[in-house]
Amino acid sequence: MIRDPYKLEQLLAEVRQFIKEECIPCEREVDQADEIPSHIVARMRSLGLFGHSIPEAYGGGGLTSEELCLVNMEVSQAATAFRARFGGNTGIASESLVVDGTEEQKQHYLPRLASGEITGCFALTEPGAGSDATALKTTAVRRGGDYVLNGLKCYITNAPIADLFTVFARTDPESRGAHGISAFLIEKGTSGLAVSLPYRKMGQHGSPVGEVILTDCSVPASSIVGEMENQGFRTAMKALNKQRINLAALCIGPAIRLLDEMVSRAASRQQFGQNIAEFQMIQQMIAQSNIEIHAARALLMETARKRDAGADVTMEASMCKFFASEMCGRVADRAVQVFGGGGYIADNAAELFYRDVRLFRLYEGTSQIHLINIAKRTMATAHEPSGS
Structure with a gap:
């Protein structure tokens, strides 16, 4: 809207x-x-x-x-x-x-x-809890009016520079799966909270990513998001549902930029006495990229409008994230191909974005996880009564 x-x-x-x-x-x-x-x-x-x-x-x-x-x-x-x-x-x-x-x-x-006075981060992922986020082992044990957290979070964007950490921990040790997880708001400087140095990454340089280490980190019960114990995973899924729509848009932007770079390169690079833009296979890569960008954008905007109208777009958000991230990877690969040997040299957008966009297919749910979720929801919907 x-x-x-x-x-x-x-x-x-x-x-x-x-x-x-x-x-x-x-x-x-x-x-x-x-x-x-x-x-x-x-x-x-x-x-x-x-x-x-x-x-x-x-x-x-x-x-x-x-x-x-x-x-x-x-x-x-x-x-x-x-x-x-x-x-x-x-x-x-x-x-x-x-x-x-x-x-x-x-x-x-x-x-x-x-x-922008403070920087926030979302600390859910753990070494053994990635695609299966409910397998997290970070614990939060009640002691009087406080909770004491212990555990390790990894691959957390902005962790090394964050001032506010939304940390997910298990508050019910007897539970399994999604139940029994709570979300805590923890400020930088809290005793028992530490962060690692930034990882050295393939791409997205300038975006610090690191670990969050919790060692007998004591916080008041009022730190729980919404002061709702054991409801943290539900909160996380609400946040991720919207973020997957955002991420789809963030995949389309780089693809638009790369398409512009491809067109510019094809118009200026000469081989066999003519601009490579005259070669039909170069034209094919440009056309395929433009078609896929338009398809991703159409799916995204329809889903965003449905969400604004109050519809449940959980499956569509997964579709957007999957299609846009995979599309962006294909466009980035074609851009390197159009640039030729120059696309492998670190002095152009094709090389830079090729490294940067590879992560899109991993975070906020891997492509494989999204396919599984889409399949489950598709099959479940097929058995719903007509008109439901």
Whole structure:
């Protein structure tokens, strides 16, 4: 749902200018230094990028799903590290609070997340709990009015620089599966909470990812999101459902950028006395990429509008994430092919994005997990009564 087309177009134009004039020119610098310059982060704050999906009542932009998709397709046309810097705050790191937080928790944290004063992270994954997130072993034991947490989280985006950690731990030791898990809000500096140095990664340099280590970390019971014990996995799934729509948009943006790069390269590169754009197999790769981008965008926008209308889009969100992430990988591969040997050399967008977008098929649910979930829901729906 687009609430005010004129205001949205102004926002998109402002974001587009920031990405084109300030982010894209320093992509290689960020890739090499593995850090986003502080003046770029300051501009992100001034533009309100940290709070786009946080409700207006708490200092955010309150963007609808459809509006957020359009913005995300713009911001992701620069190297993925730029969006990752503010993406947690306006996505997965704030959504648990938005959907299930108490009013006191929302008032305390959401305005600070929206302004970029603090950086949030979402600590769910563990060494033995990835695709099977319910297998987590981090424990939270009640001791009087507090809980004591012990465990290890891994592959957590922004963990090395985070100020607020949404940590998922098992509060019911007798339970198995999704039941008995609670979500805790833990601030940086809390005794027993530590983070690792950032991992050295294949791509997405400039987006720090690391481990969260909990050693007898004591927090008050009021730290539980919504003060609802044993409901944390439900909270996580609510946050991930929306984030999968966001991520689909974040896969489409890089594909759009790569298509532009392919067209530019094909128009300027000559072989056999003519531009390679004249070769039909180059044209085929460009055409296939453009078709798939349009298909992904159509699926995404339909799903976003359905979500804004209040429909359950759990299966469609999985479809969006699966199709867009796989599509983006194919487009990135074609871009390297169009660039030829130059596409393997670290001085162009094809090489940079080829490394960056590979992660899309892994996080927020691997492609294989999404296929399983889509199949289950498809078969379940097939047996529902007509008209249900």
